[in-house]
Amino acid sequence: MAITLKINGEEKSVEAPPDMPLLWAIRDVLGMTGTKFGCGVASCGACTVHVDGEPTRSCQAQVGDLEGAEITTIEGLNSDVAAAVQSAWADLDVVQCGYCQSGQIMSAVGLLTEKAKPTDEDIDSYMWGNVCRCATYTRIRAAIHEASKRMEA
Amino acid sequence: MNIKTTRRAFLQGATAASAAMVVGLNAKGSWAAAHGGEFMPNPFVKIAPDGKVTVVLKHFEMGQGTSTGLSTLLAEELDANWDDVDIEFAPADTATYMNTLMGVQGSGGSTAIANSYMQYREAGAAAKSLLVQAAAAEWGVDAGEIEVKDGMVSHGSNSASFGDLVGLVPEGATPNPQLKDPSAFTKIGADKLPRKDSNAKTTGTATFAMDVMPEGVVFAVLQRSPKFGGTLTSFDASAAMEVEGVVDVKQIPMGVVVYATNTWAAMKGREALTTEWDFSNAETRSSDEMEAEYAAALDRAEGLAAKAEGDTAGALEGAAKTIEAEFHFPFLAHAPMEPLNSVVQIKDGKAQCWDGCQFHTVTQGAVGAVSGVGPENTSIETVYAGGSFGRRANFTSDYEVEATMAAMALGDGRPVKLVWSREDDVRGGYYRPMTKHRVRAGVDADGNLVGWHSIMANKSIFKGTPMGEAVIVNGVDLFSVEGVADTEYAIPNMDVTLHDMETAVPMLWWRSVGHSHSGYAMEVAMDMAAEAAGRDPVEFRQDLLANAPRSLGVLNLAAEKAGWGGDMPEGWGRGVAVHKSFNTHVAQVAEVSVTDGKVKIERIVAAVDCGVPVNPDVIRAQVEGAIGYGLSHVMRQKITFTDGEVDQSNFPDYEPLRISDMSKIEVHIVQSSEAPTGIGEPGLPPAGPAVANAIYDAMGKRVMHLPMVDDGIEFS
Numbered sequence: 001m002a003i004t005l006k007i008n009g010e011e012k013s014v015e016a017p018p019d020m021p022l023l024w025a026i027r028d029v030l031g032m033t034g035t036k037f038g039c040g041v042a043s044c045g046a047c048t049v050h051v052d053g054e055p056t057r058s059c060q061a062q063v064g065d066l067e068g069a070e071i072t073t074i075e076g077l078n079s080d081v082a083a084a085v086q087s088a089w090a091d092l093d094v095v096q097c098g099y100c101q102s103g104q105i106m107s108a109v110g111l112l113t114e115k116a117k118p119t120d121e122d123i124d125s126y127m128w129g130n131v132c133r134c135a136t137y138t139r140i141r142a143a144i145h146e147a148s149k150r151m152e153a
Numbered sequence: 154m155n156i157k158t159t160r161r162a163f164l165q166g167a168t169a170a171s172a173a174m175v176v177g178l179n180a181k182g183s184w185a186a187a188h189g190g191e192f193m194p195n196p197f198v199k200i201a202p203d204g205k206v207t208v209v210l211k212h213f214e215m216g217q218g219t220s221t222g223l224s225t226l227l228a229e230e231l232d233a234n235w236d237d238v239d240i241e242f243a244p245a246d247t248a249t250y251m252n253t254l255m256g257v258q259g260s261g262g263s264t265a266i267a268n269s270y271m272q273y274r275e276a277g278a279a280a281k282s283l284l285v286q287a288a289a290a291e292w293g294v295d296a297g298e299i300e301v302k303d304g305m306v307s308h309g310s311n312s313a314s315f316g317d318l319v320g321l322v323p324e325g326a327t328p329n330p331q332l333k334d335p336s337a338f339t340k341i342g343a344d345k346l347p348r349k350d351s352n353a354k355t356t357g358t359a360t361f362a363m364d365v366m367p368e369g370v371v372f373a374v375l376q377r378s379p380k381f382g383g384t385l386t387s388f389d390a391s392a393a394m395e396v397e398g399v400v401d402v403k404q405i406p407m408g409v410v411v412y413a414t415n416t417w418a419a420m421k422g423r424e425a426l427t428t429e430w431d432f433s434n435a436e437t438r439s440s441d442e443m444e445a446e447y448a449a450a451l452d453r454a455e456g457l458a459a460k461a462e463g464d465t466a467g468a469l470e471g472a473a474k475t476i477e478a479e480f481h482f483p484f485l486a487h488a489p490m491e492p493l494n495s496v497v498q499i500k501d502g503k504a505q506c507w508d509g510c511q512f513h514t515v516t517q518g519a520v521g522a523v524s525g526v527g528p529e530n531t532s533i534e535t536v537y538a539g540g541s542f543g544r545r546a547n548f549t550s551d552y553e554v555e556a557t558m559a560a561m562a563l564g565d566g567r568p569v570k571l572v573w574s575r576e577d578d579v580r581g582g583y584y585r586p587m588t589k590h591r592v593r594a595g596v597d598a599d600g601n602l603v604g605w606h607s608i609m610a611n612k613s614i615f616k617g618t619p620m621g622e623a624v625i626v627n628g629v630d631l632f633s634v635e636g637v638a639d640t641e642y643a644i645p646n647m648d649v650t651l652h653d654m655e656t657a658v659p660m661l662w663w664r665s666v667g668h669s670h671s672g673y674a675m676e677v678a679m680d681m682a683a684e685a686a687g688r689d690p691v692e693f694r695q696d697l698l699a700n701a702p703r704s705l706g707v708l709n710l711a712a713e714k715a716g717w718g719g720d721m722p723e724g725w726g727r728g729v730a731v732h733k734s735f736n737t738h739v740a741q742v743a744e745v746s747v748t749d750g751k752v753k754i755e756r757i758v759a760a761v762d763c764g765v766p767v768n769p770d771v772i773r774a775q776v777e778g779a780i781g782y783g784l785s786h787v788m789r790q791k792i793t794f795t796d797g798e799v800d801q802s803n804f805p806d807y808e809p810l811r812i813s814d815m816s817k818i819e820v821h822i823v824q825s826s827e828a829p830t831g832i833g834e835p836g837l838p839p840a841g842p843a844v845a846n847a848i849y850d851a852m853g854k855r856v857m858h859l860p861m862v863d864d865g866i867e868f869s
Contacts, residue, residue, distance in 0.1 A: 017397050020417055028372060033364035034357020036539075037416070038490055039575040043804035074357030080234035089355040093347065093770060096778055097216030098354030098541060099361060099490040101538025124813035131804060133490045133540050134216045135781020137815035139774070 003063050007032070008076025018064025022056075023047045025063045026073060032076035034102050037061050038131070043128035049073050049104035055110035057129075074102040081151060088146040096134035104130050105143050108144050181502040194631035196249045197276035198227055199241075204304060204316030208273075211243045211258065212265040213248035213511055215489070215538040215545070216778075217833040218771035219265040220349045223273050225768055226266075229340040230277030230333060233315070234304035240349050242535035243666060245513040254362050257514035261546050261662070263735035263831020266767055270829050271332075278330035287321040288313055291762040307713045323830055335765070335826060350537070352783045361539045365496045365507040367568045371400065373559050374419045374572055376426055380797035381582055381655035384437035385409065385428060392425040402426070403562035410559045416572050417573035437656035437797035440587075443656065444481070447589040450610040450652035451479070458640040458651060459609075459629045463646030468604030471594025474630030476681040477564065480592075481858045482670040485585035485663055488807060491539020492578050497556040498568035499524045503530040505568075508553055509538025512548035519550040523557045542664040547583060551864045580799040580805050585663035586611040586633070592678040600686035602697060605644045607637045607674070610652040614660045628653065632662070636838065641733055642679070642694075656796075664782055665834040668734040672838025673787070673845065676730035677855065680846045685788040690729050690846065691717055703762045704733055706823060707740040708784040710760035714821050715742035724748065725755070726851025730839035735831030737763040738823075739776070743816075743843035747851045751869035754784065754844055762823035763830045772832050773820040779836030780818055785810035787841035789862045814868070 002013045005025070014025045026032050026049070035058060042057040050072040077086070085108050095101050101104045103140030104127070110128040111118055118126070123141050132140070192200045199207040208227050215221040220240045228238050243250045247258045254268040255261065281301055288306045289296035291313075299308045306313050326348050340346055353359035378384065388409050390402035398418025403410050409426055413419035450456075470477055496507040497520065504524045510516055510533050521528030538545055545552075558569035563569055572580065588611040595604045613630035615621045624631045629651050633640075636651045664670055683693035692714045698705040708731045711717075721727060724747050733742035744756045759776050791807055793800045801807040845856045848866065859866040 015416075020415075024415050024417035028366070028417070031366060033360070033366075034537060036361075036490075037363065037803050039491065040420075041575070041803050041805065044490070044575075044809075085273050086355045090351045092348075093345075093351050093774065095216070095348065095351055095354040096218070096774060097214075097228075097490060097540040098350060098359050098537065099363075099459040101354050102357045105355060113723065127812045131490070131811065133488060133542070133785075134778045135785070135810055135815065136778065137776070137781060137810075138777055138818055140812060141815075 002109060003067060005063060005066055005071060006069065007071045008073060010029050010038050011067070014063060017061055019062050022061040022063055022066060022071070023050065023058040028122065032073060032075055036099055036102055038100065043109040045107060046100050046103040048106040048111065048130065050106060051111070055107045075140060077109065079109070082109050084147040084150040085112065085143070092139055092143045092146060093132060094136050094139040094143050096136055097104060100130065100132045104132065106139055108140070108147065111144065114150055118144060163289070164838045165385045174553070174641070186568055187777050192322060194280045195276050197854040198231065198280050200280065200315050200319050202316050202319055203312045204237055206231065206237050206315065207239045207241050208232045209243045211252070211269070212260045213242065213509060213535050213538055213865040214350060214736060215509065215541040217265070217690065217775060218348065218768060219260070221264050221346065221771055222768050223269055224349050225340050225346060226269060226273035226415060227277035228574050229338055230274045231281045232303065233352060235340065237304050237347060238349070245510070245517040245531070245533040247514045248515070257512065259510065259512040259514060259546060261543070261668065263737070263833045263835065265642050266373050266829045273331050274332055278332055279328035279626045281480055282328045282330055283322045283326050284315060284318045286326055287318045287323070289593050290323070291321055307866055312395070328677050342764065342766050342769065346768060348771070361491050361538065362494050362496065362507055362509045363491055363572070364677045364833065365536060366570065367496065368500065369567045370496065371412045371563060371567050372414065372416045372419045372424050372572065373412045374416070374574065375555055375559065376411070376423050376428055377407055377577070377581070378430050378435065380430070380432050380435040380437060381659065383430040383432045386431050387429045389427040392427070393422040396422040396425055403559070403564060404500050406557070406560050407555055407713055410562060412563060412569070413779040414529060420574060434657070434796070435797055439795050440793040443587065443794070447587065447610040447654060450589045451589055451608050453652065454610065456650035458646060459626045459634040459651045460649035462648070465604045465606050465646040465648040468646035469595045469606065472599040472603055474685040475593060475595040476678065476685050478592045478678045478855070479679055479856055480590045480674045480677070482588040482590070482714070483793065483859060484587045484658070485786050485790060486579050486792055486807060487542040487544035487663055488578060488809065489542055489544055490541030492575055493544065493573040494571060495550040495556040496570040497553065497554045498566070499526065499557070499560050501568035502526055502530055504557065504669055506531065506553055506556070507536060508532045508533060509541070510535045510546055511538065511541055512550065515548065516550040516553045519554050520557045523554050523559060529847070532744070545660040547661055548620070551583070575804065576802045579801050579803060582659040583661035584658060585669055586614060586660045589669065590674040592674060596682055596686040600688050602644055602682055602686070604646040606648045606650070606655050608650045609634060609637070612654045612656055612660050614662055614666070632667045634671070636734060637665040637675060640675060642697040642702050643700055644697070664779065665734055665837040668732065668834070668838040669783070672730070672732040673841045673859070676732060676839065677845050677857065678844030680728070680849065694729070694731060697733070703738045704731055707731060707738045707760040707762050711740035711758055711822055712825065714760065714819065715758035717742060722746065723852065726847040726849065728846025728848070728850055730842040730846065732838040734835045734838055737761065737830045737832060737835035739835045740837050741839040743840070743847040745844060745847040745851055748869060751867045752848055753869045754814070755816045756819070756844065757840065758819045758821070759836060760821045761836070762824065762825055763832050763835070764825050764827035765827055766822045775832045776820045776836035777818045779834060780840040781810050781815055783837035783840040784814070784844065787844065787859055787861060788814065788868060789860045791863070820848060
């Protein structure tokens with residue numbers, strides 16, 4: 001059956017059963033690949049998207065529950081906070097393999113939207129669910145602080 | 154590095170490129186065809202009329218930074234403008250893109266920069282020399298007077314961009330590459346040169362194999378044997394075929410493939426399968442039984458002699474004090490962030506594989522052989538790999554072969570994308586070998602280390618593989634005992650005994666291979682020996698490394714930068730470790746705090762000597778990452794078995810390091826003019842023992858059974 005999802009401001013008709021996780025609808029049905037599959041059990045955060053502005057693990061959100069919701073993926077980021085995060089990420093060369101970084105960035109944007117000047121403890125607590133097997137964590141912390149500074153400028 | 158060898162490899166590469174041109178692989182790539190088109194003077198670089206420089210990467214990018222590193226080497230000698238440099242992964246073409254330290258096209262053993270250092274520099278210098286010749290002819294000036302800087306070629310009032318010149322390089326022009334004196338480097342060694350993969354990876358636009366979905370792609374997952382070595386006897390797919398989106402179910406030698414219109418449907422279909430297996434040749438033991446066998450092996454007198462130097466038994470007998478330590482290291486899964494997957498299409502007598510390909514030669518051969526089209530009709534498109542840590546390179550190209558068999562079983566020429574779930578990955582084998590390691594060491598009355606006996610038990614990684622002959626000497630897999638048998642410590646009497654264990658569980662190199670366990674055992678036991686000798690752990694090691702100046706250098710640097718011997722807050726502890734691996738020397742000082750019995754790793758100070766530091770910021774990143782990856786496993790990760798089945802399944806029970814676990818890390822790099830050596834792995838081995846020694850300093854407990862949480866350590 002067709003479900004209408006609003007993704008990155010555009011309405012898209014998705015041919016999928018209502019219990020299909022949003023992750024697979026975005027990736028395999030719509031072909032938008034910036035959102036990643038990492039564990040399928042909401043334990044790694046690679047699949048993080050925003051649903052009505054809230055960072056959400058798309059592997060656990062079913063498309064049938066999302067009609068009418070505003071869904072944002074890494075491809076649709078366009079806020080000032082996102083610009084600060086992505087520019088800080090690139091300038092500090094946070095990435096290594098890069099596979100988790102879409103999810104990291106979606107979570108970091110969520111954090112800085114909620115709290116513009118987070119402490120290290122805030123970062124550790126908010127970003128806890130986003131795994132990076134390359135362990136780029138020290139740079140993620142630094143980039144979030146740097147993005148916070150850029151948001152003030 | 155032997156410059157002559159590298160030079161020869163470079164020339165071989167150039168010849169192969171000419172051959173490629175003749176067969177039309179890239180007709181535009183020849184400089185003979187450069188007029189108006191792309192200028193490809195050798196297999197490693199292309200320059201477009203708009204001035205864009207594309208560096209062709211013979212190594213894959215799994216995050217280790219080679220796309221930046223190889224680009225740095227080439228752009229340095231080409232004098233390209235860094236912002237104009239783009240990257241592209243090389244096709245599978247062993248003759249042209251061989252890893253000269255491995256003899257195949259592939260990445261591993263922290264060799265990418267080491268084997269490319271001269272080759273990519275020469276390629277850049279060769280391209281530059283042709284552009285200079287073209288400019289000299291155009292302007293009627295002496296080539297020796299021409300300057301090249303940031304993608305611009307100039308002489309007096311004349312100047313031209315690379316793009317302006319590519320069409321002017323005459324047919325048949327001969328490059329005369331002249332390498333720079335290192336004092337003239339502007340990119341090699343520059344403290345910060347932006348990574349080439351940062352932008353794509355911060356915008357979600359980087360393409361990983363998981364993102365490859367060619368027209369008509371069919372998604373597939375494979376039901377494998379729940380025990381290693383089991384074979385399928387029967388299956389029932391009727392319920393699986395009822396799942397919406399499932400299009401087919403087929404048997405292949407490894408199990409049952411479920412095909413669907415999307416990955417999720419394929420996974421649901423697999424859950425609905427019923428399968429029966431024959432386990433008569435399978436591993437059916439529990440890890441407790443395996444551990445008991447390994448422990449019993451340590452007590453057996455016989456064993457393979459990996460090293461026998463001096464009179465170790467006599468030295469230990471006569472020692473004033475001896476220490477004994479028995480270490481346990483579990484099986485470990487690599488668990489890269491991107492679960493294994495590959496897309497394979499077999500059509501019209503050709504095979505095409507899209508892959509985060511680490512071992513091009515092996516994969517091209519395997520896919521070509523299994524599909525029947527032959528390696529010569531098999532092409533590989535390499536894309537970004539979402540981590541590997543060794544997993545994507547193995548002797549059988551296991552996951553690419555599965556995808557190939559799945560494509561053949563479907564048999565309609567459509568591309569098949571075979572995806573591993575995280576559970577498949579954690580339970581899929583190819584683990585770091587479980588290892589038991591007993592050390593007996595003795596010191597004399599003056600506090601000198603006089604004897605050392607290491608007895609180790611693990612399963613060989615290389616036995617029975619095509620590379621076994623080269624690395625198994627008198628039955629000893631050198632990778633089983635590396636970091637021990639080849640220690641740089643001057644120990645006058647030293648024996649290393651190996652017990653080669655058997656299991657049907659497949660083993661594989663895991664970031665830093667044997668050093669991932671040997672570094673821990675060596676450095677914790679060394680601390681125990683220092684204590685028995687009544688000496689400071691740094692001073693004790695300094696003495697033993699007097700004739701190993703580079704290891705001594707990093708030890709001293711790390712100790713100095715960490716403030717070794719200085720005051721610490723109440724309840725803190727400090728520990729040191731130094732270890733050489735992949736020809737790179739790394740020392741680390743760790744600081745931990747203990748509050749209410751719970752340990753927190755506060756800070757790690759690392760000192761690194763990897764020869765010429767090509768990209769210091771990438772080196773820092775690799776050491777940071779190797780420490781984090783290593784600590785993840787030292788702290789709490791393990792793979793265990795019950796009746797032959799893996800107990801763990803996904804991140805909740807194979808719990809990775811998280812941001813809150815990550816300590817502050819400082820990386821200090823030794824300035825060196827020695828040939829560059831590896832950096833992807835060497836940061837890992839010292840991290841665990843430095844932390845273990847710090848825990849001992851703080852709590853008085855020696856941690857010898859990994860992961861640490863199994864040895865009574867709680868982390869905050």
